[in-house]
Amino acid sequence: MKVEINNRQKAVSCPAREVRRVLALALRMAGRDAELSVALVGDEEMTALNERFLGRAEVTDVLAFPYSAEGEPLVGEVIANAELAAREAATRGHTAQDELLLYFVHGLLHLLGYDDHTAPERRRMRRREAEVLAAAEREVEF
Numbered sequence: 497m498k499v500e501i502n503n504r505q506k507a508v509s510c511p512a513r514e515v516r517r518v519l520a521l522a523l524r525m526a527g528r529d530a531e532l533s534v535a536l537v538g539d540e541e542m543t544a545l546n547e548r549f550l551g552r553a554e555v556t557d558v559l560a561f562p563y564s565a566e567g568e569p570l571v572g573e574v575i576a577n578a579e580l581a582a583r584e585a586a587t588r589g590h591t592a593q594d595e596l597l598l599y600f601v602h603g604l605l606h607l608l609g610y611d612d613h614t615a616p617e618r619r620r621m622r623r624r625e626a627e628v629l630a631a632a633e634r635e636v637e638f
Contacts, residue, residue, distance in 0.1 A: 497531075498530075501534050502533070502535040507582045508579075508582050508596055510596050514593070514597070515597070517632065518601060518629075518632045519532065519534070521632050522601050522605070523570075525631065526608050530569070532573070532574060533573040534573070534603075535573070535574075537577060538577065539580060542579075556577065558600070560604070562607050570607060575603070576600055578592070581595040581598075582595075588637045590635050594629070597632070601629060
């Protein structure tokens, strides 16, 4: 696994080593390898990216962009909103770092083909998120 990390925010301290560890674990559990670019951003940048790429002028938690075709080695980008992670963590009873790691796992799962448009898809994705985070010994309440 190759991961490039770009931290463009100051709201949450999230050690690069831990991001790499959790993403590597998720990939091992999926039986995959990947080349990833991950970024930590704030509300303003995330809103601009969401509007630019998805046409939604609103803040969101995570965006994932696949750069490889199906059947090719996994290459992609995951962008997570650290400011939103800090707010959400305060209401969910876990750390902002754990919430941010949830966003990275969620984005990676999208790159791996998971979706969350329907209730069954959301349940499947949540189960996998919970499995990965439990294996990483991270405590996240959904």
